[in-house]
Amino acid sequence: MGRGGEAADWTSDPKDSENLIRFFHRERQCLGDGVNPDKQLLNDAAVLHACKILGAPKHGGPKTPDTIRSRWATLRKLHDYIEQALQKNYPGASGWTYTHELGFNVTPESMDAWRTFLKAGNSHFKPFTNKGWDLWEVMHETLPTRAKGKYVFNAASGRSSRSQAHEDLAQSLTQSNNDSQSSETSSQSSAPSQPISNWSQSDYGSSQSQPISNWSQSDYGRSQSPGDLDGRTDMSGLDQLGSAALQVSQRTPSTTQPTAPPLAPVVPTAPAPPAPPATPANVLKRAASDETDGPWSNKHTKTTGPEAIMFLGRGVMDIGGALRECFGNKSSGLSPTKELLQARKLAEEDEKNKYITSDVRLRLSLLFGRDISAADAYIAEGDGFNRTDLARILLPDLFF
Template sequence: MVRGADSANWDDPDDTRAVVDFFSSAENRGKLGQGGNPTSAGLEECAKFMAETRPVTKGSPKTGPKIGTRWKVIKSIHKAILGAKQKTYPGISGWNYDDKHGFGVTEVNEDAWKSFSAQHSIFKPFKTRGWDLFDKVHDILPPTARGNSICPEFEGQDSPQASQAFESEQNRSSPSRSPTPAPETPATGRVLPSSQIFGPPIMTPGQSVASVSSRTPGSLTTPTLALKRAGPGLDPDDFESPWSGSKRTKLTGPEALNNISRSIDNVGNAIRESLPAPKQSSAVSPAKKAGIARDLARKDRDAGIITSADFTRLLLLFLEKPSASDAYMHALDDERGDIAYALLNPNSLYF
């Protein structure tokens, strides 16, 4: 692959090893900040060290900013391997990593490895051997920069814990009400709490309103409606409605059915209001990710960072693998040259 004129070449693993050795020396460890990234002065000193000890044979000079970009790649590899060791890297279940044999792939699990490494290309170089720089990088990184889990930027996913917390919060803000039934009284028959009535009371033939008990000062009971059997000589269709004031009205059969329908509607509305609102997914579709990555690749091609041939190959890769689009679109401007090289040369010892 022909790289842009401004790209530093890191094909020789000894170049990366020299950078790690520089910052692991006793006099240069202090040049790493709390986030594990070198200071600007430290990068410039490392660039001078590289120019003196590792003369450039391919690509552009390894300047301070170029070394800073390379250091981010080193940290990414360290974080991924740490996640593999601690079994916290997404999708690592079923795989074991050790410093000597890497993932120890054999003929038995070769097919599974092809599928796994296609989704997690950062692990491809460690098929049968470990990364010999892991211990040294782990030792010089501040504890706050090491992390104890891996969550790559380009493999984001919805968090079940977050959605559960959201639903719990919604449930807390919309508690359901459970009415407490009032006791029966022998004198009046069945007693219905008004909290259970969502519309006008539902009357049945043979029953009438006997009394309406009102709340008295200091009373904690809910006003109730007492219903009793109609006596002899009372028209079964003649019911008294408390909503009609002092005037007695006749509730016909159709009106009673209409009241039942309204009550059912009110129950349905109450249930719907108590449920949390449906969540809309904010995930970006693979096609949209590919479009964003394509625009960035076109920008890099026009800037001379990648060639036209590389641009075409990247477009095909973005459509084939959404993870490639994720990696490219989340990389910083000065990192995309290295990301493009890694994506198009997955088996290269680019670290």
């Protein structure tokens, strides 16, 4: 809320939201989980707005830490909506396709259906009728990814790091095979001219007689040093080491072993009688297995009633865990939460105090039932003026 009761305005000048996103993008190392910026970061953003570094507001009051927090929550939610549209899992948008270049690509023939779609609580997509969000890439880089790891797919990049790792591994293996083949050819041309007695003085003997302390100075040691990798992964050096060790082991001279005395001739034995033909009973009978040791087997163990109930209970718990994993974070209109009831109650109080109209209150109630984060943001505002400002952001298609 600005001075004198004047609310902060984020919609008149699009540069205000763009400057805020770019500020958080520069400070994304301090943003944490990207959901709730800390007080210091919000104060810095407010100071920069006041000093006209991010741009002074052309309309409305100054940007305070509270209004900046609310605006950031709205922008983050808009990013999530567009990400759902890109992944084809936004509720109610099965007939629409979003791209970064053309937005939803609405044609004159589909304009009526588009207006109906916007009126159904999707007015936040109105600016993207025929163009994408210019700040998508900056916003996507600012927000942390939901999953961690080397092989996590990033929707903004279009390819996973796992495919790059596979390409690097294939390149290193190809280079390793070429090195081993060239080493094989050179060793075959020089090996016959060296007697066995002088094998310890040969190239293989000298390469194997190096002390451990000088391993970093050998050919194989240099292949592991960071300066000689030339873009290869560590796997290529291990492959070269394994290939060289295999070549040395194949050329190691074997000592002469005494010849064993010939074995006694084997006395032929009578052939075993043929197995009887399988009868229908033998065909249908399952062969006993010594490895069968499951909870339902009556061959080795006997399952009691409590054990059976325990195994069934584990299966039900696994199913329940999967359901909670899929639907635990989604709100349901049939089972309103305490936050939903509290947000709707605040909206009714704001209607009684003439902050909002009954139409706005009804639309907010529908929005709270569909998106619990909107209800949380509404509850977080301190008074009716701030909630009215937030309602204008949540319902940009209404003018009140």
